[in-house]
Amino acid sequence: xxxxxxxxxxxxxxxxxxxxxxxxxxxxxxxxxxxxxxxxxxxxxxxxxxxxxxxxxxxxxxxxxxxxxxxxxxxxxxxxxxxxxxxxxxxxxxxxxxxxxxxxxxxxxxxxxxxxxxxxxxxxxxxxxxxxxxxxxxxxxxxxxxxxxxxxxxxxxxxxxxxxxxxxxxxxxxxxxxxxxxxxxxxxxxxxxxxxxxxxxxxxxxxxxxxxxxxxxxxxxxxxxxxxxxxxxxxxxxxxxxxxxxxxxxxxxxxxxxxxxxxxxxxxxxxxxxxxxxxxxxxxxxxxxxxxxxxxxxxxxxxxxxxxxxxxxxxxxxxxxxxxxxxxx
Ligand SMILES: Nc1ncnc2c1ncn2[C@@H]1O[C@H](COP(=O)(O)OP(=O)(O)OP(=O)(O)O)[C@@H](O)[C@H]1O
Ligand SMILES: [Mg+2]
Numbered sequence: 236x237x238x239x240x241x242x243x244x245x246x247x248x249x250x251x252x253x254x255x256x257x258x259x260x261x262x263x264x265x266x267x268x269x270x271x272x273x274x275x276x277x278x279x280x281x282x283x284x285x286x287x288x289x290x291x292x293x294x295x296x297x298x299x300x301x302x303x304x305x306x307x308x309x310x311x312x313x314x315x316x317x318x319x320x321x322x323x324x325x326x327x328x329x330x331x332x333x334x335x336x337x338x339x340x341x342x343x344x345x346x347x348x349x350x351x352x353x354x355x356x357x358x359x360x361x362x363x364x365x366x367x368x369x370x371x372x373x374x375x376x377x378x379x380x381x382x383x384x385x386x387x388x389x390x391x392x393x394x395x396x397x398x399x400x401x402x403x404x405x406x407x408x409x410x411x412x413x414x415x416x417x418x419x420x421x422x423x424x425x426x427x428x429x430x431x432x433x434x435x436x437x438x439x440x441x442x443x444x445x446x447x448x449x450x451x452x453x454x455x456x457x458x459x460x461x462x463x464x465x466x467x468x469x470x471x472x473x474x475x476x477x478x479x480x481x482x483x484x485x486x487x488x489x490x491x492x493x494x495x496x497x498x499x500x501x502x503x504x505x506x507x508x509x510x511x512x513x514x515x516x517x518x519x520x521x522x523x524x525x526x527x528x529x530x531x532x533x534x535x536x537x538x539x540x541x542x543x544x545x546x547x548x549x550x551x552x553x554x555x556x557x558x559x560x561x562x563x564x
Contacts, residue, residue, distance in 0.1 A: 241266055243265035245264070246262050249296045250283050250295050258287070261284065263454055271427065271444070318386075318396065326382060336357065366378070397416070399430055399431055440457065461532070468527075471498050471499075479516075
């Protein structure tokens with residue numbers, strides 16, 4: 236095994252559920268202290284991969300080593316090294332915030348003399364200390380998620396797995412949760428392994444793996460991924476966008492598309508390109524703009540799908556509603 240400071244080594248992992256091959260041979264490393272993002276459309280295999288790394292599922296083939304422990308051979312050591320915040324919440328609604336954490340500390344064998352101090356510490360970190368004696372069923376969705384994060388941190392894990400930690404939460408709560416994640420990384424050097432459907436959250440990651448149909452289709456820093464898309468997006472509005480499109484395609488051998496904003500096309504080094512373009516272009520230019528590609532563009536070009544299409548947005552809403560419904564029962 237390479238010794239390059241990686242805390243997670245994944246080699247050729249596959250996972251089959253009957254006829255479905257959910258994960259099709261993935262290989263990657265996660266560095267110590269890294270904020271690593273796992274992005275992919277619904278059903279891509281993100282949760283399955285996390286579950287394998289957390290020892291909740293056994294891989295069909297391949298190996299994964301976390302904090303020096305093989306996930307299949309040493310599941311207990313792996314579990315002691317990790318914290319989990321699941322896609323589906325798993326708090327006990329009838330217990331208070333404090334009791335939920337107390338129970339978790341027992342399960343994870345947090346030493347008795349440290350237990351009270353740590354519970355207090357994590358509750359303060361997620362600003363739930365004042366509510367510590369209230370039953371969790373009286374909490375809002377955002378508060379529950381914060382409590383889950385507190386619980387994931389209680390035993391000071393080397394690696395924290397966050398599977399869509401902010402799904403369905405309002406923007407303020409999301410940004411709040413991100414403050415905790417950054418603080419944790421800074422203060423404790425915790426490695427964070429995250430899945431999200433929110434591109435603005437993915438921007439926080441040091442590196443991002445994009446997974447589609449059970450395969451990793453790209454793995455790099457957000458900036459390098461954007462560079463690979465094929466440059467900056469230039470949009471030019473002219474007196475005749477149809478004619479301008481043909482002209483651009485002929486002269487520069489670039490693909491261009493017309494929409495209500497004008498004609499858009501991609502070039503490398505857009506800032507250098509614009510002055511000569513404006514000088515030489517035969518049609519009257521009404522406006523011109525340049526933007527760096529977003530992770531959204533990256534995702535679209537690699538998977539052919541928008542990360543938050545109408546359908547997955549609706550599915551998220553249903554998932555949130557279904558969770559709320561199961562919790563009430
Ligand atoms: N326990 C299971 N039994 C059968 N099929 C499963 C099981 N768990 C996952 N799958 C299938 O494996 C594939 C990957 O699912 P997974 O939950 O890993 O996707 P995901 O990337 O986390 O998606 P989402 O963004 O919706 O959370 C899907 O086709 C799913 O239906
Ligand atoms: Mg999932």
